[in-house]
Amino acid sequence: MQERLQTLKEEALTQIEAASSMKELQDIRVAYLGKKGPITEILRGMGKLSAEERPKMGQLANDIRAAISEKLDEKTQVMEKAAVEEKLKEETIDITLPGRPVKKGNHHPLTRVIEEIEDLFLGMGFSIAEGPEVETDYYNFEALNLPKDHPARDMQDSFYVTEETLLRTHTSPMQARTMEKLNGEGPVKIIVPGKVYRRDTDDATHSHQFMQIEGLMVGEDVRMSDLKGVLQSFAKKMFGEEREIRLRPSFFPFTEPSVEMDISCFNCGGSGCSVCKSTGWIEILGGGMVHPNVLRMSGFDPEKVTGFAFGMGPERIAMLKYGIDDIRHFYTNDSRFIKQFKHI
Amino acid sequence: MLVSLNWLSQYVDLEGYSADELAELITKGGIEVETVESLNKGIKGVVIGHVLECVGHPDADKLSVCKVDIGEEEPVQIICGAANIAKGQYVAVAKVGAVLPGNFKIKKAKLRGEPSHGMICSLQELGIESKLVQKEYAEGIFVFSDEVTPGEDALEYLNLNDNVLELGLTPNRADAMNMIGIAYEVGAVLNRPISLPSPELVRSEENAEDYVSVRVENEENTPYYGATIIKDITVKPSPQWLVNRLVSAGIRPINNVVDITNFVLLEYGQPLHAFDYDRFGSKEVVVRRANQGEKIVTLDDTERTLSSDHLVITNGTNPVAVAGVMGGADSEVQQDTTTVLLEAAYFNSKLVRKSSKDLGLRSDSSARFEKGIDRNRVVPASERAAQLMQELAGGTVLRGVSEQGARHIEAKDVTVEVSRINQVLGTEISESDVAAIFDRLQFSYKNFGGTFTVQVPPRRPDITITEDLIEEVGRLYGYDNVPATLPITESTPGQLTDFQLKRRRVRRLLEGAGLYQAVTYSLTSPAKRVFFSDESPEAIRLAMPMSEERSELRTSLLPHLLEAAQYNINRQLENLAFYETASVFLPSGSDLPEEQEHLAGVMTGLWQEHPWQKEKKPADFFVIKGIVEEIAEDLGLEDRLTFVRAEEPKLHPGRTAAIQLDGELIGYIGQLHPEVEKELDLPETYVFELNLEKVLKANVAHLKYAKLPRFPSVTRDVALVVDETLEAAEVKRVIKEVGGDKLVDINLFDVYQGEHLEDGKKSLAFSLRYYNPEQTLTEEEVKNAHDRVLQAVEEQFGAALRS
C-alpha cells in the first residue's frame, strides 16, 4: 500500500509537470484528489491494516495528498502568470502611432495680441470700454480738438456715411464718450480696443480696416512720467524684459505735449538691423498728455485734473512680434495663417 | 521737407556732428528725420575738365574726339557721344579709374579705333534724378557756367558731397517748412547761435506805385498783399550755387527769376509769385473772390473753373492767379521778360486749402499757406527775392512796395509756471533750466518768481497755450530725462464687464470645439449685404466709397465668412471651421446706426478626423447645432434657447432652424442651400449666425449647488413608433408635460427607421429617469407616471410601443 501511494505520488507529480493547460491541471486534481480518486480509495481500504499501521498510512496518504495539491497550486500559479503575460503581450500597441488629436481651434492673432494687452492693463486697474464703429463727426474729431477744417484732419482721410457721421478713424472717440458720463469726476482709467477705418488702398502695409487700442487715464496729478512708466511696463510685457523705451516729441491734436514711443529693437538689441531700419529703435505707438480742450469739452477742469492718452495698433504689434510681413494676412483668413497662432 | 546740410550750415554751425548724429538729435528734439541721404551715390575720381579740342570721329557720325585738360601734365583724349559737346566747355570728367553710381568703373577703352581715356558725364550719370536736371542738359552732358579750374573735384561744384535730411513734419510744425525755421530749430537743439540773411537793397528812383496799384477787397481773406517791381531783368540760367540749392531740395531749376522765387520759398517759407509785368494786362492788382464759373488757365496749361469759394488775383478784369496756389499761364515769366511784378502776400489758410482741394492742385506754395506762414517774414522774403534778382538777373528794384494790409503783427504772450511744467511732466526742472530753454528757442520772456510770460514769435503759430510751452520745455529738456513712474492716483479695480467676460468664454468654447477665429471686413458690397435676406433693411452706405466692393456696412457676418471659406477651399484647404464675433449695422432711425454684435460660424469638410483609426466625422447639422447648444449651456441658457424648423432663402429648406431665446428669434442655423453651395463653389457647408448681444445680455440666475441624490432613481426606456414627420422635440415636450415632477430626465437615445417598421413611421427611443428627492420611489409611483406618459403619447401621436 505504501508502495502504491508512492507510485501514485510520482505519477501525479509527473503528470502535473507535463500538464500544459489549466484544464489538464483540473483533470489531474479531480483524478488524484477527487472523491473517486485512487488516494481516497486507498484510504477506504485502510480498515484492513493493523492499528499501528493505520495512523502511519493515514499520515502518509495525507502527506502525499498535500504534496500533490501543493504542486498543483504551484503549477496553476505558474500557468496563470504565463497566461496573463501572454494576454498582455497580445495587447501590446505601437505607442509611436499618433494620438487622436483634440481638434481645437484658436484665437485670431489680433485677438491674441489684444487680449494680452487687455489683461496687462486690467492688471494695472484699467477697464475696457467699447464704443460704436460708426461715429459722429463730433466725437471722432471735434471733441478731440479737431474742429472742421483743421489741417490735421488730412492725416486720416475718412469714410463718411453722412456729413455728420463716419466710420471712426480711431477708438479715441471713447475718450469723450467715457468722460462725458462722469460729469467731471475722475479718475478715468480705460483702454478702448476696436476696429477703425481709414481711406487707404489695401496693400502690404495699409488696410482700410484695422484695430486700435486707445488708452486714457485722467485724474489729479497724472503726469507724463506716469505715461512713461505705464508704457514701459507695456513694452517689457509685450516685447521682453530687456526692452528699453524712449519717448520722442510728436504731434497729435488731442494731446499736448505729444509723444511717440519707440522700443529698443528686439531683433538686434539696438545695434541696428533691417527690422529697425538700422536705427536700433522701433516706433510702437503715439500718445501724450490729454489736451486741455479735450478735457474741457468733456466736462473736466484742466486746472484740477491732468491725463495721459495713447493709441496703438495691434496689427503693427503683431507684425513686429511675430514677424508677419503683410497686413492683409490678418483679413484674408487663410487657415494656415491662423493656425500658426495656437501655442503659447 | 528736404534739408541740405551744406545749405543749413550757412545759418547754423554744424561742425562736429555727422549727418546721422544730427538726424538723431533733430528727431529726439521733435522733428522726425525719416531718411539721411548722401548725394554722392558712390562717385570717385570725377574732376573738372576743359575741352581744348573737339572734332568728329573719323569712323562714327555721332561721336566726337576731344582733347581735354583735366589738370594733369598732358591733356587726355576722350571720345564723347553727346550732341552738345563743344570746344571750350568746362565739363565733368570721370577719369580712368573713376567710379560712377552703380559701381560703374571707368577704364581705358577704344571706340571705333580711337582710344578714350575717361568719360565726359551727364548729370544723370552722376546720380542726379532726371526730373531735377535743367532742360538744357537733359539730353546731353553737363557744362559748367561758372568759372572753374580743370583738375579740381567736380563733386564740390555740383554739391554732390552734400547730405540731405528728409523731415517728416507733423502738421503743427509748419515753421520747419523752410530753411530759416529749421535753422531756429537746429540752433535750439544744438544750443548754437544762428545767423540769418539780411538782404541789402539798392532801390531806384522810380516808384513801384507808379507802375501798379494794389487793392484787396477783403482783408480777412488777404491780411497783406505787396507788389514789388523789378525792371531791366535778364532771364537766364541760374548760377551753380542756386541750382545746387534747388536740386538738393528736390526742385528742378528753370531760370533765374523762377529759381529765385523758389529759393526764397525754401529759405523763408514765403511763397512768392513773379508775374511778367508787361503781360499782366493792367496797372492794378485786385484781390477778390472769383466769380462763379470764372475761368483761368494755370501755369500747368490746364483750364480751371472757379467759384466764389476761391480767392483770385486779378488785373482788375481777369484772374491772373489762384491766390496762394498757382499763377496763370498768360502772365508767366518768359525768356523775354524784362520787368517783374513780384507778389508777396499773406492769404487766409482756409481759403487756400479750399482752392487747392477743389482744384486738385497742390503746390509748394499752397502747402505752406495751408499750414500757416510767418506773417512777419512776408516783407523780408520779398526783399530777399528782389535783392537776388538785382544780383543774379541784373534787375533794378523800384522804390517802395504797392501794398495793402499790415506788414507786422505783434508777438503773443503765453504764460507758464515752472511748477506747472514739473507737475505735468513729472520732472524737477529748475527755473534757470527753463529760462535757458527759452533762450535756446530765441523766445523773449519775463520771469517773475518762476512764472514765465513768453512772447511767442509769429514764426511759431503752433504755440498758443501753456501746454504748448510745456511741450517746448519738455522736448528740449529731453524726454529721456523724464523719469518713468507709476501713477499716484487712487487705485481702481480693473475688471472685465459681465459681457466681456462671457464673450471671452464663448470664444474659448468655440475654439475648444474646433473652430478658428476669423476677422473679416465690415464694409461689403450691396450684393453681399443682402445675400442672406431678400428683405434686408435699407443700406448704410458710404458717401464716397473707394470701390463698390467696400461700399456698404454689413448686416450679416456670414457672407464674408463664406468668402474666407471659398479662399481656403480654392487652396485645397477643405476641412474648415471658422467663427467670427463682430458688429453688424442696421438702420436705427437716429443719426447713428444700430450696431449689433453677432456671432457666426461656418463649417465644411471633416470636423473631427483620426485617419489611422479610420475615424472621420464630417461637419453636419448636428455638429454645428451641438456647438450652439453647448454655448447655451455654458451660459446657463440651455432651457431657454430653442431650435424651431424654419425656412430661409439661402439655406436648405429641410435643414434649417430658427434659433430662439425665450421664444424670440435671435438667429438661424442650417446647411447652405445646395444651389448656393454650387453658386459659391463650396461643398456641403453648415452655418449659423445669431445676435450675440441677446445671448450675452440675457439675465441668468446665479449658479447654485443642487443637493446630491440621496435615493436611487429609476430609469425606464421606451421606444415609440410614430409618424416620420413628427419632431422629436414635440414628443419630448408632451412627455415632459405629463410626466409629473418625479420625471427628471428625458433622453433621446435612438432614432430608427427601416426594416420591421411600417413605411412612413419611425421609432424614437427615450430613456426616462424618475427620481424623488425626499424618499425612495415606490414601484407604484413610477408606474403611474410612466403610464401617464404612454397614454399621452398614444392619444396625441398614436404612438405605439415598439416591441
Ligand SMILES: [Zn+2]
Ligand atoms: Zn534692429
